Amino acid sequence: MFEALKKKINKTITKITEKISNKEKTEKETIKEKTIEEPIKESETVQEKDEKSSIFSFIQEKTISEKDIEDVLWELEMSLLESDVAIDVAEKITKELKDQLVGKKVKRSTDITEYTQEALKNSIKNILTVNGKDINKIFQEKGDEPLIIMFVGINGTGKTTTIAKMAKHFLDKGLTPVIAASDTFRAGAIEQLNHHAEKLGVKIIKHEKGADPAAVAFDAVEHAKAKRKDVVLIDTAGRMQTNVNLMDEMAKIKRVVKPDLIIFVGDSLTGNDAVEQAIKFNESVGIDAIILTKADADAKGGAALSIGYVINKPIIFLGTGQDYDDLIEFKPEWMIRQLFT
Numbered sequence: 043m044f045e046a047l048k049k050k051i052n053k054t055i056t057k058i059t060e061k062i063s064n065k066e067k068t069e070k071e072t073i074k075e076k077t078i079e080e081p082i083k084e085s086e087t088v089q090e091k092d093e094k095s096s097i098f099s100f101i102q103e104k105t106i107s108e109k110d111i112e113d114v115l116w117e118l119e120m121s122l123l124e125s126d127v128a129i130d131v132a133e134k135i136t137k138e139l140k141d142q143l144v145g146k147k148v149k150r151s152t153d154i155t156e157y158t159q160e161a162l163k164n165s166i167k168n169i170l171t172v173n174g175k176d177i178n179k180i181f182q183e184k185g186d187e188p189l190i191i192m193f194v195g196i197n198g199t200g201k202t203t204t205i206a207k208m209a210k211h212f213l214d215k216g217l218t219p220v221i222a223a224s225d226t227f228r229a230g231a232i233e234q235l236n237h238h239a240e241k242l243g244v245k246i247i248k249h250e251k252g253a254d255p256a257a258v259a260f261d262a263v264e265h266a267k268a269k270r271k272d273v274v275l276i277d278t279a280g281r282m283q284t285n286v287n288l289m290d291e292m293a294k295i296k297r298v299v300k301p302d303l304i305i306f307v308g309d310s311l312t313g314n315d316a317v318e319q320a321i322k323f324n325e326s327v328g329i330d331a332i333i334l335t336k337a338d339a340d341a342k343g344g345a346a347l348s349i350g351y352v353i354n355k356p357i358i359f360l361g362t363g364q365d366y367d368d369l370i371e372f373k374p375e376w377m378i379r380q381l382f383t
């Protein structure tokens with residue numbers, strides 16, 4: 043996961059370390075050094091020793107200037123953009139790295155590596171740390187009422203699979219979910235969700251193709267209340283072509299069932315498109331949290347790094363495969379570990 047992004051980060055750290063380590067000393071520093079070094083030159087052993095220690099130490103302190111690192115920062119920004127990192131995020135990372143490094147006095151190359159790594163880590167951690175609704179708290183406050191979760195997103199991103207994974211997630215916690223097949227636009231969507239529900243042994247509420255999606259969701263909530271089920275998972279349509287109608291449809295389901303949580307499901311492989319879709323759904327329906335699918339196949343990591351920051355909503359899970367158990371909780375610390383170890 044995120045191998046390409048990790049590589050780019052490492053490359054930046056190495057380049058900055060090399061640049062500063064090999065940087066010409068200022069005139070003043072050179073003169074000072076010459077007068078100290080000259081007499082020692084006679085003795086081979088001392089010189090050898092000096093060379094050895096110079097791998098780790100420049101003897102003289104150096105100050106990192108903007109000029110030293112400006113081309114590496116530029117390269118970093120470009121390579122982040124290539125990785126589908128959103129422009130605001132790429133700019134923020136490079137600017138914060140510059141602010142942290144410029145003016146810093148360093149004595150050893152290991153210092154430079156350490157400072158650069160810490161600066162990048164802090165910046166990325168801040169970007170990934172987005173506060174959202176406290177799901178456990180909402181769940182507790184619901185008491186006997188079911189928790190209602192509505193899933194939105196474009197077709198093909200893995201929304202159906204993700205709903206099945208979430209059903210499994212709740213089953214594993216000893217809770218009883220019910221699924222609402224509110225993507226009534228495609229018969230295939232109802233069939234596919236039905237297949238997952240049967241495999242998991244979960245009740246599904248479905249009407250025929252073309253039925254009112256809000257009515258299906260409403261029935262699922264009524265069923266959950268009557269049968270004392272814990273969670274309602276609502277699938278919704280994700281057709282791309284008729285965006286305005288789609289958003290109206292989402293708004294109507296929202297009005298009718300008043301979900302506790304609206305989760306946007308996005309495909310991490312689509313990078314900036316996933317971010318754009320999230321912006322759209324957030325503007326017209328309002329989303330509370332994000333699940334990114336197919337992270338297992340995503341080397342770039344751009345969507346994972348940017349999407350939460352851009353819409354200011356947290357990523358709560360990542361899809362990491364096609365099985366029901368391939369769902370992991372997303373935590374900023376986890377992503378930092380992926381990128382820096």
Ligand code: GDP
Nearest residue numbers: 197198199200201202203335336361362363364
């Ligand atoms: P929907 O149209 O959004 O409901 O998408 P589906 O749930 O049908 O998923 C589309 C395809 O993506 C299917 O082949 C899924 O098995 C696959 N898929 C979904 N989530 C993941 C994931 O996290 N990792 C991988 N590798 N594939 C996934």
Ligand code: GDP
Nearest residue numbers: 254255256257258259260261264294297298299
């Ligand atoms: P409108 O269709 O644009 O007028 O939307 P409304 O805000 O009036 O929502 C009403 C819709 O929600 C209905 O068309 C039903 O699909 C659904 N709905 C509301 N109340 C009920 C109900 O008691 N039972 C069922 N099955 N569906 C309901």
